[in-house]
Amino acid sequence: MMENAIELVGLKKSFGEIEAVKGIDLIVPKGGIYGLIGPNGAGKSTTIKMICGVLEPSGGEGRVLGLEMGAESEKIKEKIGYMSQKFSLYEDLTVSENIEFYSEIYTIDLEKKKERTDEVLRISGLGDRKHQLVGNLSGGWKQKLALSCCLIHKPEILILDEPTAGVDPVSRRLFWKMIYEIVEEGITVLATTHYMDEAEGFDSAAFIMDGRIIAADTTEALMKKNNVDNLEDVFIKYAIDSDEETFEKEYKMMKRRISDEMA
Numbered sequence: 001m002m003e004n005a006i007e008l009v010g011l012k013k014s015f016g017e018i019e020a021v022k023g024i025d026l027i028v029p030k031g032g033i034y035g036l037i038g039p040n041g042a043g044k045s046t047t048i049k050m051i052c053g054v055l056e057p058s059g060g061e062g063r064v065l066g067l068e069m070g071a072e073s074e075k076i077k078e079k080i081g082y083m084s085q086k087f088s089l090y091e092d093l094t095v096s097e098n099i100e101f102y103s104e105i106y107t108i109d110l111e112k113k114k115e116r117t118d119e120v121l122r123i124s125g126l127g128d129r130k131h132q133l134v135g136n137l138s139g140g141w142k143q144k145l146a147l148s149c150c151l152i153h154k155p156e157i158l159i160l161d162e163p164t165a166g167v168d169p170v171s172r173r174l175f176w177k178m179i180y181e182i183v184e185e186g187i188t189v190l191a192t193t194h195y196m197d198e199a200e201g202f203d204s205a206a207f208i209m210d211g212r213i214i215a216a217d218t219t220e221a222l223m224k225k226n227n228v229d230n231l232e233d234v235f236i237k238y239a240i241d242s243d244e245e246t247f248e249k250e251y252k253m254m255k256r257r258i259s260d261e262m263a
């Protein structure tokens with residue numbers, strides 16, 4: 001069996017009466033960028049938090065790089081970089097002090113630390129700014145620094161929850177350019193975004209609505225089977241036209257594909 005980056009089976013999460021995630025089946029293959037797309041409140045962040053071991057599922061199971069969610073969440077955390085929706089940097093510390101802080105969280109060996117710090121400064125292009133106070137950086141640079149902090153321990157999977165929300169268009173583009181370069185080096189990226197133009201560049205995507213995945217495929221196949229040439233139209237189609245019948249059909253097809261792949 002090919003080992004996937006992430007495999008989720010019937011994953012659920014409730015907050016009291018609220019069923020935020022209603023049984024998600026998802027396979028994220030190794031390599032490339034996989035998108036989680038859906039309206040606000042669909043359950044994207046909750047799903048991500050369970051994958052990262054920050055939230056405990058209420059039901060279902062999953063594996064991340066072959067490790068059991070829950071039982072092996074500490075091992076999982078060492079292998080993933082997680083940039084949460086509200087990633088926090090220390091505004092009153094410099095760029096390198098922030099990186100230093102995160103490298104201590106991940107207990108990186110002293111001799112590796114310098115090498116990794118130089119590497120993430122190279123990736124983000126923050127080398128010339130390493131002694132600047134973070135509070136004085138623009139939004140675009142702060143976001144690149146947040147990414148650097150998430151990469152300090154050389155994760156195998158990078159998880160980005162709306163990494164470009166509220167960032168200007170030029171910085172957005174530069175940010176994804178950087179992500180594509182990292183992907184070239186073999187990392188797997190799972191990302192959520194509201195911007196369909198960004199998602200079009202992803203390899204695959206799952207549309208999540210009201211706590212369920214209603215369609216998942218390569219971005220190309222998603223456009224093709226909906227007879228449209230952009231992901232925005234796919235999104236609108238699912239968001240507006242998703243009646244019970246379409247939902248059932250997509251859902252059954254996806255279930256079958258997942259059980260085939262996992263067999």
Ligand SMILES: Nc1ncnc2c1ncn2[C@@H]1O[C@H](COP(=O)(O)OP(=O)(O)O)[C@@H](O)[C@H]1O
Binds near residue numbers: 038040043
């Ligand atoms: N800690 C929480 N307590 C209660 N409800 C929550 C909590 N986190 C998320 N929710 C609810 O779960 C649903 C899914 O939220 P979320 O996963 O953040 O969606 P998304 O990231 O797709 O916008 C929403 O209805 C949200 O209000």
Ligand SMILES: [Mg+2]
Binds near residue numbers: 044045085161
């Ligand atoms: Mg969210």
